[in-house]
Amino acid sequence: MTQGFTEYDTRHYPTVDVVTGYSAWSHTYNQTVHDELDLHLLASLQTVPWAQCRTAVDLGCGTGRIGTWLQGQGITQLHGIDCTPAMISQAAVTQAYTQLCIADITRCPLPDQHYNMGITVLATCHVADLSAFYAEAARLLRPGGFFVLLDYHPFCLLQGIPTHFESATGMPIAIANVVHLLSDYVQQGRRVNWSLLEMQERLVDDAWIAHRPGMARYRHHPVSFVMVWQA
Secondary structure (H helix, E strand, O other), X not given: OEEEOHHHOOOOOOEEOHHHHHHHHOOOHHHHOOOOOOHHHHHHOOOOOHHHOOEEEEEOOOOOHHHHHHHHOOOOEEEEEEOOHHHHHHHHHHOOOOEEEEOOXXXXXXXXXXXXXXXXXOOHHHOOOHHHHHHHHHHHEEEEEEEEEEEEOHHHHHOOXXXXXXXXXXXXXXXXXXXXOHHHHXXXXXXXXXXXXXXXXXXOOHHHHHHOHHHHHHOOOEEXXXXXXXX
16 A cells, blocks of 8 residues: 555645755754664664675665764765755765765666665655665665665554654644555565565654653654665
8 A cells, every 4th residue: 555645644734845845954854863763773783784785875865864874884885866956965065975866766877786785764755656666776786685774654654743844933844755554665575576684663762752752642653664675
């Protein structure tokens, strides 16, 4: 099941497209996205030989938060793709990437079977055609390569919580989302003949609530997930 977010929306924030939203969010993104959402999950993975995956591609690289983390894990050649120029500009400042490109992550101007590892973090919840995304990721990956997919948990979207940020005036702004169930991710991975090596889910816990007290009502609810695939 892949559905638009509108029928689940309970907050009814003004909603903008991906490029508009992330352009506005780019200057404060790193200060407002908490490491508990994504880096906590990445650090907990047991099946990814980070240091051996010297050549990697970051699909939806955003401001370069993930690229900086990957650099710390021993990735020496990292290419970043994002559709938002303002986010790419922020990623360039990190100097974590050997190449950056403005492009749709389902249509990348990159060579076939070039990467030992691919990664996408908090991006596929904006991708309408999940099949096209997996097909593109599979094209880029070398045989035996690893792909790490991390995103907002569909539970959050089904509860009516969109990807959102506060504008300069303090108004919440949502960025257009698409709801993919976990089974959608699994089915598309199988469709490109990948093997699922590992999956973990991040629950709202005390550490999360200490950072965002308003999340206390979601204690023990899933907020993000990660899958590790191998080509």
